[in-house]
Amino acid sequence: xxxxxxxxxxxxxxxxxxxxxxxxxxxxxxxxxxxxxxxxxxxxxxxxxxxxxxxxxxxxxxxxxxxxxxxxxxxxxxxxxxxxxxxxxxxxxxxxxxxxxxxxxxxxxxxxxxxxxxxxxxxxxxxxxxxxxxxxxxxxxxxxxxxxxxxxxxxxxxxxxxxxxxxxxxxxxxxxxxxxxxxxxxxxxxxxxxxxxxxxxxxxxxxxxxxxxxxxxxxxxxxxxxxxxxxxxxxxxxxxxxxxxxxxxxxxxxxxxxxxxxxxxxxxxxxxxxxxxxxxxxxxxxxxxxxxxxxxxxxxxxxxxxxxxxxxxxxxxxxxxxxxxxxxxxxxxxxxxxxxxxxxxxxxxxxxxxxxxx
Amino acid sequence: xxxxxxxxxxxxxxxxxxxxxxxxxxxxxxxxxxxxxxxxxxxxxxxxxxxxxxxxxxxxxxxxxxxxxxxxxxxxxxxxxxxxxxxxxxxxxxxxxxxxxxxxxxxxxxxxxxxxxxxxxxxxxxxxxxxxxxxxxxxxxxxxxxxxxxxxxxxxxxxxxxxxxxxxxxxxxxxxxxxxxxxxxxxxxxxxxxxxxxxxxxxxxxxxxxxxxxxxxxxxxxxxxxxxxxxxxxxxxxxxxxxxxxxxxxxxxxxxxxxxxxxxxxxxxxxxxxxxxxxxxxxxxxxxxxxxxxxxxxxxxxxxxxxxxxxxxxxxxxxxxxxxxxxxxxxxxxxxxxxxxxxxxxxxxxxxxxxxxx
DNA sequence: ATGGGATGATTAATCGTTTAACCAACGCTA
DNA sequence: TAGCGTTGGTTAAACGATTAATCATCCCAT
Numbered sequence: 063x064x065x066x067x068x069x070x071x072x073x074x075x076x077x078x079x080x081x082x083x084x085x086x087x088x089x090x091x092x093x094x095x096x097x098x099x100x101x102x103x104x105x106x107x108x109x110x111x112x113x114x115x116x117x118x119x120x121x122x123x124x125x126x127x128x129x130x131x132x133x134x135x136x137x138x139x140x141x142x143x144x145x146x147x148x149x150x151x152x153x154x155x156x157x158x159x160x161x162x163x164x165x166x167x168x169x170x171x172x173x174x175x176x177x178x179x180x181x182x183x184x185x186x187x188x189x190x191x192x193x194x195x196x197x198x199x200x201x202x203x204x205x206x207x208x209x210x211x212x213x214x215x216x217x218x219x220x221x222x223x224x225x226x227x228x229x230x231x232x233x234x235x236x237x238x239x240x241x242x243x244x245x246x247x248x249x250x251x252x253x254x255x256x257x258x259x260x261x262x263x264x265x266x267x268x269x270x271x272x273x274x275x276x277x278x279x280x281x282x283x284x285x286x287x288x289x290x291x292x293x294x295x296x297x298x299x300x301x302x303x304x305x306x307x308x309x310x311x312x313x314x315x316x317x318x319x320x321x322x323x324x325x326x327x328x329x330x331x332x333x334x335x336x337x338x339x340x341x342x343x344x345x346x347x348x349x350x351x352x353x354x355x356x357x358x359x360x361x362x363x364x365x366x367x368x369x370x371x372x373x374x375x376x377x378x379x380x381x382x383x384x385x386x387x388x389x390x391x392x393x394x395x396x397x398x399x400x401x402x403x404x405x406x407x408x409x410x411x412x413x414x415x416x417x418x419x420x
Numbered sequence: 421x422x423x424x425x426x427x428x429x430x431x432x433x434x435x436x437x438x439x440x441x442x443x444x445x446x447x448x449x450x451x452x453x454x455x456x457x458x459x460x461x462x463x464x465x466x467x468x469x470x471x472x473x474x475x476x477x478x479x480x481x482x483x484x485x486x487x488x489x490x491x492x493x494x495x496x497x498x499x500x501x502x503x504x505x506x507x508x509x510x511x512x513x514x515x516x517x518x519x520x521x522x523x524x525x526x527x528x529x530x531x532x533x534x535x536x537x538x539x540x541x542x543x544x545x546x547x548x549x550x551x552x553x554x555x556x557x558x559x560x561x562x563x564x565x566x567x568x569x570x571x572x573x574x575x576x577x578x579x580x581x582x583x584x585x586x587x588x589x590x591x592x593x594x595x596x597x598x599x600x601x602x603x604x605x606x607x608x609x610x611x612x613x614x615x616x617x618x619x620x621x622x623x624x625x626x627x628x629x630x631x632x633x634x635x636x637x638x639x640x641x642x643x644x645x646x647x648x649x650x651x652x653x654x655x656x657x658x659x660x661x662x663x664x665x666x667x668x669x670x671x672x673x674x675x676x677x678x679x680x681x682x683x684x685x686x687x688x689x690x691x692x693x694x695x696x697x698x699x700x701x702x703x704x705x706x707x708x709x710x711x712x713x714x715x716x717x718x719x720x721x722x723x724x725x726x727x728x729x730x731x732x733x734x735x736x737x738x739x740x741x742x743x744x745x746x747x748x749x750x751x752x753x754x755x756x757x758x759x760x761x762x763x764x765x766x767x768x769x770x771x772x773x774x775x776x777x778x
Numbered sequence: 779a780t781g782g783g784a785t786g787a788t789t790a791a792t793c794g795t796t797t798a799a800c801c802a803a804c805g806c807t808a
Numbered sequence: 809t810a811g812c813g814t815t816g817g818t819t820a821a822a823c824g825a826t827t828a829a830t831c832a833t834c835c836c837a838t
Contacts, residue, residue, distance in 0.1 A: 071824055082788050087826060095786055117541045118479035119824030122793045127476065129519070129540070137505040140498070140693050147495040150522045159540045161487070161517050163589075164508045175512075182487070184477045238823080252638045282651040284697045306694055309667075316674035335498050336664055336694070339642045341671040429794055440818050452797080452818055477794030480823045652789060789816085789830070800819075808811085 070111040071119075078107050090115075121183065129159045130362060131179035133172065135192035137164040140306055140334050141349075145207075148355035149188055156359050157187070169194040170351045176200060186362040186386075193248055197385065203365035205358040205386045214385045217357040217393065221251050224347040224395035225258025229331050231345070231397055232299045233264050237327060237406045240269040241292055243302040243311060247273045252303045255331060259301055270297075274307060287311060290318045298326050298406035305330035305337050305346055312344070312402065323404030333398055342401035353393050361388040428469040430479075437466050448473075465468025479541065487517045488720060489529065489537035493550035498664055498692050499707075503565075506713035507546055514717050516543070526696075527552040534558060536599040544720040544744075552608050555743065561723035563716040563744045567609045572743045575715040575751065579609050582705040582753035586687050589703070589755055590657045591622050595685060595764045598627040599650055601660040601669060605631045610661045613689060617659055632665060645669060647743055648676045656684050656764035663688035663695050670702070670760065681762030691756055700759035711751050719746040 065125040079086070081100070088094030089104040096104075121127045130153050134142055146162065153160045163179050165172030172195060179187060186203040197214070200267055205216040212218075232240060242259050244252045256271055263269055278285055289300065289311060300315075302308035308330030315322055322328050322342055326391065330337060331344040337344040365386045430441040437444070439458070446452030447462040454462075479485045487677055488511050492500055504520070511518045521537050523530030530553060537545060544561040547553065549570070555562055563574040570576075590598060600617055601612045621627055636643055647658065647669060658673075660666035666688030673680055680686050680700055688695060691706040723744045 072423075073824080084789075084827075085787060087824095090786090091826085095784095100786085114539050116480070117539065118476055118483075118485065119793090120476070120826075122480050122795090122824075123826045125476075125793075132520075137501050137508070138693060139501070140808060142504075143497070143500050146500075146504070146520060147522050147524070150495070150520055151524075154510045154536060159519050159536070162490075162508055162520055163506060164505050166505070166509075178512060178517065181472050181475065253765035264824050284701060286699070299831095306697070309694055310697045310699070313671065313674065316671065317699040319677075335496060336667055339668045341644070341666070341668070341675040343642060365827080430796095431794080441795080442797075442819075443817060445794095446817090449796085453814095456817060458816085474794050477823090478796075480794080480825090481796045483823075779838100781836105783834105783836090785832105785834080787830105787832085791826105791828085792826085793824105796822085798819105798821085800817105802817085802818105804813105804815080806811105806813085808809100 068235050070113050071116065075111060075113055078111065079104055102340060126185050126366065127183040128157065128181070129161050130359070131161050131163055131176075131182075131184040131186050132186040133163045133176060133179070133187055135165055135172070135190055135195075136167045137162070138166075141304075141332050142352045144332075144349070145333075145355075149359070151352065152355035152359040154354075155178075156363050158359070158363070165192065167192070185366045186216060188330035188358055193250075194406045203224040203362055203369070203384050203386050205362045207354060207358055209254045210392050211254050212250045215391060216361055216386050217388045217391050218251075218355055219349045219354060219395050220392040221254040221395070222258035222261070223392070224331065224349075225255040225260075225399075226262040227395065227397040228301050228331075228347060229259045229269075231263035231269075231399065231403065232301065232327060232329065233262065233267055235299075235327065235403060235405055237299040238267050238303055239295075239297045240267065240268050240299045241289075241297045242271040243274065243287070243307050245274045245303065245307055247276065255303045266345065269405065275311075287314055289314050290320065293320055293326055299329070299403070300326060303330045303331050304365065305332050305334040305344055308344055308346070308402075309336065309340065312340070312342075323402055325407045327403040327406065329403055337398075338400065339357065345400045345403035346398050347394040348398045350393050350396065357390055357393070358386075361386040428471050429474065433462065433466050433469060436469065437462055438560055451642055455562060462755045484543050484724065485517050485541040486515065488717070489519050489521055489534075489540075489541050489542040489545040491523065491534060491537070491545055491547040493520045493530065493548055493553075494525045495520075496524075498567045499662075499690050500584075501693075502690075502709045503548065503713075506578050506709035507717070509710065510713035510717040513607045513714075514721050515642070516717070516721070523550065543724045546716050546720065551596065551608075559740050561720055561727070561744050563720045563746075565712060565716055567612045568750050569612050570608045572584065573749060574744050575712055575746045575755050576609075577712060578750040579612040579753070580616035580619070580687065581750075582755075583613040583618075584620040585753065585755040586659050586689075586705060587617045587620035587625075587627075589757065590687065590761065591620065591625055592657065593657075593761060593763055595657040596625050597653075597655045598625065598657045598659055599647075599655045600627050600629040600750070601632065601645070601658060601665050602629060603632045603661065603665055604635065613661045632668075641772045645672055647672050648678065651678055651684055653777050657687070657761070658684060661689050663690050663692040663702055666702055666704070666760075667669075667694065667698065670698070681760055683765045685761040685764065687761055694725055695756075696758065703758045703761035704756050706754040708754065715748055715751070716744075719744040 072086045076083045076086045089096045132149050150160045163175035165175050188205045190207050206214050207218050208215050209221045210216050224357045242256050244256050300311045308328050311327045330344050333346045333348040337346050430444045434441045447454045447459045463621050508518045521533035523533050546563045548565050564572050565576050566573050567576050567579045600614050658669045666686050668728045670686045688702050688704040691704045695702040695704050
């Protein structure tokens with residue numbers, strides 16, 4: 063049967079020019095020794111014929127597929143678009159394709175997804191881990207993108223530093239009592255963000271932390287957070303570890319008639335798509351995904367290029383489990399001040415109240 | 421050089437069992453004629469050796485990569501996670517991998533992205549088109565997922581029907597004056613949603629449509645929509661073509677002290693991740709992405725299997741531009757009634773006002 | 779003039795899988 | 809027992825690109 067690809071191959075070009083396929087290959091790759099004008103001729107003919115190299119043939123010969131696997135704990139995560147977009151851009155810039163693997167929140171599914179990627183012959187993987195992810199027994203270079211405190215983390219945003227910035231901002235505005243809103247206490251990222259927030263508290267400031275996941279276990283998913291009570295208790299700022307939870311807090315407060323930012327401030331994390339367009343626009347921490355992706359892909363590419371130099375015939379070679387390291391592992395986050403954070407009502411009451419209505 | 425893959429290949433299994441590689445291939449694929457017990461032996465040995473077939477070798481021989489390309493107009497679109505997740509699931513179910521290509525909103529970039537996919541040898545593509553997308557000159561099966569009114573659409577949600585459902589719901593609640601909120605008047609999907617909404621208006625109902633993109637061109641991105649004025653004009657329901665815009669409307673109304681759903685109702689589209697957790701939870705239209713993905717992938721797989729039967733050596737074969745068709749092209753959407761829609765204040769005022777406070 | 783580098787191209791092997799074509803038995807019928 | 813279909817396997821040729829090894833020139837210095 064042997065289904066032929068529609069386009070021409072090296073042999074066709076070689077025949078057209080009147081040289082050997084090896085020369086064509088060398089000319090196009092610029093590797094061997096080919097005279098300058100022959101290179102030109104070959105390039106031109108290749109273009110005319112609309113030649114596109116067969117990745118399959120190349121992959122078979124070189125043992126490299128030119129494809130990276132992107133393993134995500136849950137594609138449904140609202141942050142995923144940013145990650146996928148940045149990784150795809152960085153990878154295609156570096157000449158790689160991106161194969162996605164979603165584990166839909168399940169560890170077993172994740173293992174299967176990783177195996178499928180290996181079967182597809184990816185040259186490397188970018189893994190955004192979930193607690194419980196088994197990375198050890200993957201036999202290709204792996205870049206781990208989580209948070210600096212995670213062992214083996216290759217590169218990530220400086221979540222701790224982001225937390226600091228948020229609280230420094232709120233502190234500068236004069237907020238004293240903060241409610242820190244996390245979702246999953248088992249998440250490294252969220253813990254780092256909260257940890258950073260706490261570390262930036264000035265002596266005259268205090269903070270309490272709630273974890274929505276725990277709350278939802280008793281009160282059901284999407285339950286109210288009881289923020290009205292918190293406001294009465296004197297909390298003036300609500301700092302969430304994600305814009306999603308910040309939005310949840312914001313709408314709950316608005317619904318209760320509490321004015322943001324006049325009475326209390328709300329801040330998020332990640333600068334999700336809705337952050338700038340809601341009213342009031344959300345003060346949040348922006349993540350420079352492009353930089354993170356560039357670093358991750360570059361580190362991966364280096365590791366992949368390194369494996370190519372291993373001696374041929376070394377069948378017992380174990381590139382396995384190599385978690386790639388990058389020179390920079392922490393990418394700073396950026397505070398984006400919008401309308402949802404402002405002077406706390408305590409301070410305003412000493413001035414004429416309501417002057418800073420949006 | 422010839423970098424060897426770490427694992428065993430067909431030859432290794434063949435040597436271990438003492439048969440030819442062809443027999444091993446036949447045994448594992450179940451194609452040729454191999455005795456039942458020999459199949460068992462081969463399977464067992466293959467397992468023991470941890471054999472994983474080389475996709476590169478297979479791809480080279482069969483001309484099929486086992487990979488589908490997923491072309492998206494803009495990964496940053498909040499609906500993308502759903503699409504990617506569903507497509508990945510459907511594809512891996514059908515034995516395909518998914519290579520992503522993002523065009524970051526640009527048509528030129530999209531063309532390049534499509535070309536990269538072709539170079540990578542994808543067997544087929546799933547394209548969520550953008551106006552201006554050139555599909556004609558793609559030489560592999562293509563499934564187009566947009567909206568039924570788009571020419572060449574393979575499968576999509578019944579956006580028109582979804583629009584109908586929303587307005588029927590609002591009509592049943594007693595709303596008479598509706599503001600329909602679109603973003604981009606050039607979007608087929610949005611036009612169908614709006615069209616469906618209008619088609620469900622009862623004789624005693626009226627609707628006006630605003631397009632945010634036009635608004636933003638004069639007033640800047642993320643500008644206010646002036647909904648307070650609309651409420652004063654007597655509009656009691658705001659139906660957006662996306663949860664994102666519904667959220668924008670909702671927060672703007674809440675900020676202005678207008679109560680939802682007591683005074684006015686707000687509805688969205690797509691059931692984005694924040695829809696159920698905000699206050700009030702958003703009434704919206706849910707899209708059955710899994711079904712759409714299954715249909716798209718199945719149609720694609722059929723077309724791919726069909727090309728394999730074309731005679732070998734047919735170098736001039738043009739599978740090109742074949743937009744795949746599916747038996748079902750419209751998948752119904754589902755109304756999800758939550759808290760953001762309710763009886764309009766006009767009706768409530770005849771009863772005791774404020775009884776239905778959330 | 780002749781050995782020795784460059785230079786420029788070719789030859790042929792190889793990656794791992796699939797599959798058409800062929801072949802050797804074996805059993806069965808005529 | 810010659811002929812024939814069936815069963816169970818082997819052989820060998822692809823697929824397309826890469827690259828080590830080889831070869832043929834030509835040039836220049838000794």
